[in-house]
Amino acid sequence: METKTKIALVTGGSRGLGRDMVLNLAKNGNNIIFTYHTNAIEADKVVAEVLALGQKAIAYPLDTSKVDTFDTFVGKVSQHLREHEGSPNFDFLINNAGTGVYGSVTDTTEEAFDNMMNIHFKGVYFLTQKLLPTLNDGGRIINISSGLTRVSFPNVSAYASMKGxxxxxxxxxxxxxxxxxxxANCVAPGAIATDFGGGxxxxxxxxRNAIASITALGRVGEPEDIGGVVAFICTPEAGWMNGQRIELSGGMMV
Ligand SMILES: NC(=O)c1ccc[n+]([C@@H]2O[C@H](COP(=O)([O-])OP(=O)(O)OC[C@H]3O[C@@H](n4cnc5c(N)ncnc54)[C@H](OP(=O)(O)O)[C@@H]3O)[C@@H](O)[C@H]2O)c1
Structure with a gap:
């Protein structure tokens, strides 16, 4: 019996952790929809990489802090799926897109706080809500959190609170x-070498040396440490994992 190819939707798939998630999901035989914010050139490269792996891919621009644009985005995704997959439904939602801001409790502005809230919390909440009608029963939601919900460092209060x-x-x-x-599960990466927070x-x-010194495995994380685990959570073998926080930090401050 032929099994239907599953479809994953990844936000922020153009770079960093999201790109690695997209590639690992494609390697596992899933078709891909992903979003980027402004970097269409990097997004096009990722689309080409997925096509080279033999899976379908399309990238859409989306600012995940702008809830008022979500209906239009969801409409476009549903239309694409209807035309190319025969139904508006998809299987896996990975809420990954995000940026970092560093600032002390004293110095964080209301604007910076609102930006963190809109991208990391409100955007994830309402994008998920609006996609739920077309997420297949039996599907998966993976929200990307952070090691900073378990351990604390100065200057991350707004960001870490949203991840909490x-x-x-x-x-x-x-x-x-x-x-x-x-x-629905969270993946909580430790410090990973991406463009995040200014790179x-x-x-x-x-x-990097400071991070390595507090990490049991003795180095900073790489995007390749994360995407394969996200892809695994989308396999049938991981179907009994639910409501969990899976930290991927190489043993940071254990
Ligand atoms: N790197 C770390 O150390 C680390 C640790 C823990 C958790 N995380 C989390 O992992 C996720 C990915 O981070 P990363 O390290 O891969 O960052 P990254 O390399 O900077 O990539 C960020 C991705 O998100 C997109 N993006 C940025 N702002 C957006 C917005 N307002 N709306 C929609 N998309 C937006 C970017 O699109 P463009 O390419 O178009 O700019 C890009 O695809 C984030 O949720 C972050 O909080 C990262």
Whole structure:
């Protein structure tokens, strides 16, 4: 019996962790829809990489902080799926897109706080809500959190608080969506060498050494440490994992 190819929707799939998630999901035989914010050139490269792996891919621009644009986005995705897959439905939602802001409790502005809230919490909440009608029963939701919900460092309060909210939201999703056999889990990466937060996890040797020194496996994480686990959560073998926070930090401050 032929099994239907599953479809994953990844936000922020053009670079960093999201790109690695997209490629690993494609390697596992899934077709891909992903979003980018402004970097269409990088998004096009990722589409080409997925096509080379033999899976379908399309990229859409989306600012996940702008809830008022979500209906239009969801409409476009549904139309694409109807035309190319025969139904508006998809299987896996990975809420990954995001940026970092560093600032002390004293210095964080209301604008910076609102930006973190809109991207990392409100955007994830309402994008998920608007996609739920077309997420297949038996599907998966994976929300990307952070190691910073378990351990604390100075200057991350707004960002880390939003990630904490996402972990609570994920447990609520798991509970409410159980009747539809949809699981919801968080993946919480430690410090990973991407462009995130100005790219200091890639370029700041002092910071990299400090991270390595508090990490059991003795190095900074790479995007390739994350995407394969996200793809695994979308396999049938991971179907009993639900409402969990899976930290991928190489053993940071264990
Ligand atoms: N790197 C780390 O150390 C680390 C650790 C823990 C958690 N995380 C989380 O992992 C996720 C991905 O981070 P990353 O390290 O891969 O970052 P990244 O390399 O900077 O990539 C960010 C991705 O998100 C997109 N994006 C940025 N702002 C957006 C917005 N307002 N609306 C929609 N999309 C937006 C970017 O699109 P463009 O390419 O178009 O700009 C890009 O695809 C984030 O949720 C982050 O909080 C990262």
């Amino acid at each position: 909210a996402i972990e609570t939201y994920t447990k609520c999703l798991a509970k409410e969506l159980g009747p539809r056999k949809i699981t 200091s996890n890639k370029s700041d040797e002092g910071k």
